[in-house]
Amino acid sequence: MKLIWSPDTATKAYIDTVRTCKVFNESGVAELVSAMAAGWNAKLIVETWSQGGVIATSIGLEIASRHTCGRHVCVVPDEKSRSEFITAMKEAADMNPEVLVGEPEEVMSELVGIDFMVVDSKRKDFARVLRQAKLNQSGAVLVCKNANSRSTSSFRWRSVIDCGSRRVVRTVFLPVGKGLDMAHVSSSGGNSGSSKVEKKKWIKHFDQRSGEEYVIRK
Template identity: 90%
Template sequence: MKLIWSPDTATKAYIDTVRSCQVFDGSGVAELVSAMAAGWNAKLIVETWSQGGAIATSIGLEIASRHTCGRHVCVVPDESTRSEFITAMKEAADMNPQVLVGEPEEVMSELVGIDFMVVDCKRKDYARVLRQARLNQRGAVLVCKNANSKSDSGFRWRSVVDCGSRRVVRTVFLPVGKGLDMAHVSSSGGTSGSGSSRVDKKRWIKHYDQQSGEEHVIRK
């Protein structure tokens, strides 16, 4: 089973996010990620949030989870950040999403089957968060926001995602907000961008040379 795009759900989430985020400046990121998460019908949406960060993206993800009947979880490093996040969400949109506090290795063990994930590049541990993410077997979409500075960090998608049967199918960088760097990760077993298996099954073909009478075995 693979991720299937639903344009109707994406549109509804986009419109609802636009309505909810009217009061925020530069909330284009929120509307985009909300539409993407809803369009991919994400059931487990995970994000990281930094103290003092914008709240619009979180509102968009919460709206997307409601359209997909999914779960939206925000991961923060400490109780102080958790308190600030919850207060900001209630004041801005009267929302109360689930919040987990702790180190990536600890928190991510509780989140199995992530479909859609947004990490903040302002967090020093964002690469660790991505490495620890336990993605859905059918594939996932990963988003780095505030990604303009990542070019200086030596960050590479494949250094934090590719392992075993997981592969990055495609990536794209969008100059939205302060930069969105996105990657589509394959389902378990790995697929190429065209959707075909990366490891083709080999088969043996026998060929007889009519002139020499020799039998040739070819692996194709």
């Protein structure tokens, strides 16, 4: 399904996230990503989370998935993180989202057609997770949170996106929370800038009646 922006759905998700996350000090990120995921009508929303991470963003994404009738999946590195995440979500907002445990290569193979994805830049393997992501053929939105914690010189969106079949349409960095680095990825098989340009041909035609010669570009 092609991503189509819906301002009404985005607003509703934003308001619900504000109400739910009002007890958190860093809820600005949660509200923004929730509105974005809902506004793009994302059906498969994926995030990464590690032990000790802020839970507000996860609440926002869960709320977004409910507004889009979609699926929200959280990927964690180990069982300890899984247990802490489930407990925190239950206590904070009485939510029980889907959680997958394992290495990026293993876990991401089970998630095909990702529309919206949020990864934590504090995780050492965040770039590997992005490379392994099976994005929606119609395009996707990718978000790196806590982007201030990593070196900007060591990461480029084009280094994790398959430029052979996709391209990065647009990137933006927002000073929200501890930094949000976002990218909009094109549809699969979209214009990657490497397509061959069809050469124009010049065709000459001689009118025997009038004696005039015409040159036509085709």
